Amino acid sequence: MEKQSEVVLFGTWSSSYCTRMKLALKLKGIPYEYVEEDLSNKSHLLIHYNPVHKKVPVLLHNGKAIAESLVILEYIDEQWNHAPKLLPEDPYERAKVRFWANFYDQKYKPSTYRFMTSKGKEQEIAIEDSYEVLKVFEEGIEKNFPRKSPLILNGDMFTLGFLDIVVGSSACNYKAVNEAVGVAQDPKKNPAFWSWMIAMKECPLMKETLPPHDRLVAKIRSIFSHPSA
Amino acid sequence: MDRSGAWPSAFCYRVLWALNLKSLKYEYLEEDLANKTDLLLQYNPVYKKVPVLVHGGKPISESLVILEYIEETWPQNPLLPQDPYDRAMARFWAKFGDDKDSEEPSFMAIFIIVGEEQEKAAKEAKEQLKILEEQALGEKKFFCGNRIGLTDIALGWIAGWLDVIEEAAGLNLLEAESFLRLHAWIQRFKEVPGIKEQLPDRHEMLIYYKQKREMFIAS
Numbered sequence: 001m002e003k004q005s006e007v008v009l010f011g012t013w014s015s016s017y018c019t020r021m022k023l024a025l026k027l028k029g030i031p032y033e034y035v036e037e038d039l040s041n042k043s044h045l046l047i048h049y050n051p052v053h054k055k056v057p058v059l060l061h062n063g064k065a066i067a068e069s070l071v072i073l074e075y076i077d078e079q080w081n082h083a084p085k086l087l088p089e090d091p092y093e094r095a096k097v098r099f100w101a102n103f104y105d106q107k108y109k110p111s112t113y114r115f116m117t118s119k120g121k122e123q124e125i126a127i128e129d130s131y132e133v134l135k136v137f138e139e140g141i142e143k144n145f146p147r148k149s150p151l152i153l154n155g156d157m158f159t160l161g162f163l164d165i166v167v168g169s170s171a172c173n174y175k176a177v178n179e180a181v182g183v184a185q186d187p188k189k190n191p192a193f194w195s196w197m198i199a200m201k202e203c204p205l206m207k208e209t210l211p212p213h214d215r216l217v218a219k220i221r222s223i224f225s226h227p228s229a
Numbered sequence: 230m231d232r233s234g235a236w237p238s239a240f241c242y243r244v245l246w247a248l249n250l251k252s253l254k255y256e257y258l259e260e261d262l263a264n265k266t267d268l269l270l271q272y273n274p275v276y277k278k279v280p281v282l283v284h285g286g287k288p289i290s291e292s293l294v295i296l297e298y299i300e301e302t303w304p305q306n307p308l309l310p311q312d313p314y315d316r317a318m319a320r321f322w323a324k325f326g327d328d329k330d331s332e333e334p335s336f337m338a339i340f341i342i343v344g345e346e347q348e349k350a351a352k353e354a355k356e357q358l359k360i361l362e363e364q365a366l367g368e369k370k371f372f373c374g375n376r377i378g379l380t381d382i383a384l385g386w387i388a389g390w391l392d393v394i395e396e397a398a399g400l401n402l403l404e405a406e407s408f409l410r411l412h413a414w415i416q417r418f419k420e421v422p423g424i425k426e427q428l429p430d431r432h433e434m435l436i437y438y439k440q441k442r443e444m445f446i447a448s
Contacts, residue, residue: 051364052325052360052364061314064314066314066317066318066321067321068320068321068324071317071320071321071324072317074316074317074320075313075314075316075317078313078316079313079314091298091301091302092284092287092289092298094297094298094301095289095294095295095297095298098291098294098297099289099290099291099294102291102294103275136275140275
């Protein structure tokens, strides 16, 4: 068993990348100390541990720091390689998970930021565009993961896997996003995706780890109406 | 096992180098990116790009994803260290310098812009190289330690492409006097069997990139 202070997570409560880390650590039963960062006033420790990007999340384990959420997730799975595993065993399955995790981060997430930061006609176009991107993602998941959801079976229980963590950490906040931005993402456009999100939201671990709704609504409003902040 | 590639994509070379280092046999299919084959579109419907590795009929795209697949499927001559922390560092630095939006090193940006903007981009590029030299490489022989590894392969564009792009764009970022360690690494990297025989022809590359540069300036 790790001592409390051996694992430290630097994060911010509203960052979905940080939520990923909490989900993974909790899934693996790893006790950790959490340090909340104020991104407008970053701590010396954060800058010391992530001098290259100066961003959260940063995971500190036995004094050694790791940055970049996807790199950290792989680290967690390898360092504490007991069940539940985050990544599947088979190399080809792992390649598929990594590919779609990258797609989600590099293609879908930016498309959501675009509709969150635009208004009027521009926003309408941006939101349509995000449906298209999500459609590609959804079809990719359907085609590549036979159970239509990468939720991993560990014994008799479905637990969250790598892709669930990557995707759910942000997409499960859809209610807060819709409310904050004043837009309703049409669930009929990507029904398989949204039913996966709804199912994940009910998972107790997800429920307790996602940021609180009202606070998140307020936070999103403040970030996206003042993008220069 | 097939590999679809398009000369002179640095990211395609990543895969070739990994296959060579593991002494794996493969068939190479050159793609004309202006005229993509049905096969490529079938194997990479999402991005329609190279490189794509096909193994036993199963396609994998994205060079770094392919590298991890190769490493996990053929464990001989490991490209990643054993220790999880060292592996995390290898992965972190492998991604550094990749443009998030495309399968290109972010340095390609300096190539397609001119004037003041280019100066600014050049300055940023130099800073990134400094970080790589000081924090990623340090005093090590290779980015991954004493032996060539995944990070070296991922950053191989510095060894084979950067100076050509610099010359085509009329810049000198990786000055020998300012980047002693990186230059030493470049020499070492190019001598490794598996890399040595698989480096693009510099002369041909220069022609190619100079032409591209002309096109960008003209547009």
